[in-house]
Amino acid sequence: MGGATGGAPTGGVTTLAASTGGAVPARPVLLTVDDDRTVSRAVARDLRRHYGDRYRVVRAESGPDALAVLRELTARGEMTALLLADHRMPGMTGVEFLEQAMDLVPSAKRVLLTAYADTDTAIRAINDVDLDHYLLKPWDPPEEKLYPVLDELLEQWGRAAPASFEGITLLGHQWSAETQELKEFLARNQVPYRHLQGEGATAVRTAAELTDDALLPATVFPDGTVLSRPSLRDVAERCGLPTSAGSPxxxxxxxxxxxxxxxxxxxxxxxxxxxxxxxxxxxxxxxxxxxxxxxxxxxxxxxxxxxxxxxxxxxxxxxxxxxxxxxxxxxxxxxxxxxxxxxxxxxxxxxxxVVLATGVQWSRLPATGAEEFSGRGVYYGADPHEALSCRDEEVYVVGAANSAGQAALHFAKYARRVVMLCRSPDIRRGMSEYLVSRIEASDVIEVRTCTQVVAVEGADHLERLVLSDSSTGGTETVAASRLFVFIGARPLxxxxxxxFSRDDHGFLRTGPALLDGDGRPPAGWPLTRAPYHLECSVPGVxxxxxxxxxxxxxxxxxxxxxxxxxxxxxxxxxxxx
The missing domain is CATH 3.50.50.60 (FAD/NAD(P)-binding domain)
Known part of the structure; x- marks a missing residue:
């Protein structure tokens, strides 16, 4: 089996060559590497016979080809459980291959297939490349010389292996507004995804040739397609979500x-x-x-x-x-x-x-620096998935209506502490009693009334909030990394x-609200009848x-x-x- 390669993304779409089919299979991979085709087929045959119902066996006939396959598998989110490499291969030895493979699949078990004359090399490799085991050729009968060794190694791997993942891999910095936008889009459209960053993303970024931070955020799809700095429309189309009307x-x-x-x-x-x-x-x-x-x-x-x-x-x-x-x-x-x-x-x-149901969006926080840190610690509204990222953290929530109360209670399941900041002296003014009673009973939630955020500070992301207390006239600076804002809304x-007639706040006037003091339709209304109850100043809308x-x-x-x-x-x- 040949390797899988892909071109470097340049702000568009890159497709990693498909060597494993379309959707990500659930079975982890056993990868064998041997330049001798006869030996390679024999190893794969024995592995499939014993492990084929639980693992997928993949063959490669050189170290470089095997590394290319690993990059592709890693980019797709597939798990590699075992590497079985022959030592004496031209161009790249088995030990050299296993050493480079450690960067791509550090958790995979590593086994060297070698002749008796190379046992000293195999023993040194135990320390040099953290070799798990070496096997001598020939390994017949496999029931005695192959399967018992691999059974033990795969059992060890299985106990430590993460759950398999078959969705989109999102690569991007935690404090990137563009990354946050993609996270919200995928979560709200219920598209399965995982967000990798830091060390956890290194192998996938290397495999997808996304080592340059300028290419992030990026999405890697199960079939190997890479989108660098994609628009939401790009992602929607790639996910199969319709974006264009099918009829005129x-x-x-x-x-x-x-x-x-x-x-x-x-x-x-x-x-x-x-x-x-x-x-x-x-x-x-x-x-x-x-x-x-x-x-x-x-x-x-x-x-x-x-x-x-x-x-x-x-x-x-x-x-x-x-x-x-x-x-x-x-x-x-x-x-x-x-x-x-x-x-x-x-x-x-x-x-x-036409029915206009465009709703409203959260009003912006009128605090110094708030816009600068939007998406980088300051968030408007909160999808439920955000709470998972706040485990054991201290979270600030601005607002005193039902949405703020629901968010605070949800964050309280994960965060170490949730602080609600409310301008009014009593959260009961705008919040349902069932929420108020739960908030007051929570040991995690603190409610600070008569308090406003007057400034947002930090370097590349939110680090501090400057709070003003209207009851005392004093200010206070507190450490903070996440602020979720629920302070009213404006129409779109x-x-x-x-x-289209609107009121002073931009909301659409309809029906009776369009009539003048004498009950007459607005100027320019072309029909003899009055607007229907939900009808705008444009008939039929x-x-x-x-x-x-x-x-x-x-x-x-x-x-x-x-x-x-x-x-x-x-x-x-x-x-x-």
Whole structure:
């Protein structure tokens, strides 16, 4: 078997030559290296006979070829359990191969196959390359001279081996904003991944030829494909997530896949409307980052925002809804009885009606230095997976609403200490009582009221917070490496044109809120009827959920408005046909 090689990534895609097939197999690898093909086949035959049901046997006929195979296997996240190398090989001896292989697969057991005349070399290799064992040729019968030795070594390896991994490997510095963005994208789209850095990433970076930090962050896929500094769209396409519309026309396009958008999509699809659901990042919206929603109807034990979002997405797809990820709509323009929606990539679709469910995003922290450290210690919102990275650390949470309370309780399962910073004198002003009681009962969570963050400091990442206490007028500097911000939200409506009426905070006005004091429609309204309850100032475009002015900012309320919007879409379509 020849080696696997790959070109150095230059900001795009690199594919490591596929020598092991597509998806990552669950079985660890036993790699044999011998330049004598007859011997090589005999070793592989004996190994497969005894270990073929538990391990995958791979052959190489030279040291350089074997190293190339190891680089490929490592880049794919496959585990190598055993290296069995012949000593007398031209160009690179077995000892030389095992020495270099240690950098790629340090945990693999190393066995040297040698002749009686080379036993002194084999004995020296026990110290030089941490050789686990050497075997003399011939090894017949294998039941006596081969299997007992390898059984013991593989048992030792199995006890210390990590669990197999079959997802994406993410390489990037912990305090990189780009790495953080990729982590959030993969987690929220429920794409299995592992984030390697430091010593744990050395072997994979070497195998994928990503030793230059300028090439990070990077993703290594199970089939060996390497994406250096990829966009979210690059990753989505490589993961098989649809990013472009499959048709030029739809009955209804739903913009935003939070609870309101998912509610609209499910009801529209179930009622026979050809529906397109468009999301910039991941389904679930802001609610999708919630570790546990406990007051949503029908889930007495609670449900995570991610699970609720994926259930709703699967339900929408079941009803024929087409779902796009990393797709951004930049304009909605009238086109006869329809509406043209233009995407950032230059494409466009036409729909009879549109539901805007773009939700809100967290307000930025108004503290000196906060923007500088965004993604490098300062985070807006928190996906549940972030708590795992905070094990035994001290975590600061800014905010006093339900989202902040849910995050604090989730972090408390892993962090050594969680400090909640609240401007108000009492967290009960904006938080549900069931959360307040649990926070007060926690030995891990400390609540500091009347406190604000006025400055964020550090070198390459967050290291200190300057806090202000409004009750005393004093300031305090505390050590901190992670700050999670939940301080209100603003709507995502900047991209909409002037034809869309908004309130002073940017939320979309709909229905009765558009009428003047005499109950008349707004100027420029082209229809004789008044706007429907969720209809925007542009006919045929409806708003649902948090993006709508005066909406109830609750998951149940958003889902309800999403469903109601579809009822109004039907009414609108009946009036235009």
């Amino acid at each position: 026309f739809y009955d209804v396009v739903v913009v935003g896949a939070g609870p309101a958008g998912l509610g609209s999509a499910v009801y529209a699809g179930s009622e026979g409307l050809r529906t397109l659901l468009v999301e910039r990042t991941a389904t679930g919206g802001q609610a999708g980052t919630s570790s546990r929603i406990e007051n949503y109807l029908g889930f007495p034990r609670g449900v995570s925002g991610a699970e609720l979002a994926m259930r709703a997405r699967d339900q929408a797809v079941k009803f024929g809804v087409e779902v796009l990820t990393t797709a951004e709509i930049t304009e909605i323009a009238p086109h006869g009885d329809g509406r043209v929606l233009r995407f950032a990539d230059g494409s466009e679709v036409t729909a009879h009606a 409506t900047d991209w909409l044109g002037d034809a 409806f708003a649902a959920g948090d993006v709508r002015a005066e909406s109830v900012k609750r998951v149940a309320g958003a889902v309800g408005e999403g469903a109601m919007a579809v009822t109004l879409v039907h009414r609108y379509l009946e009036g235009t046909r």
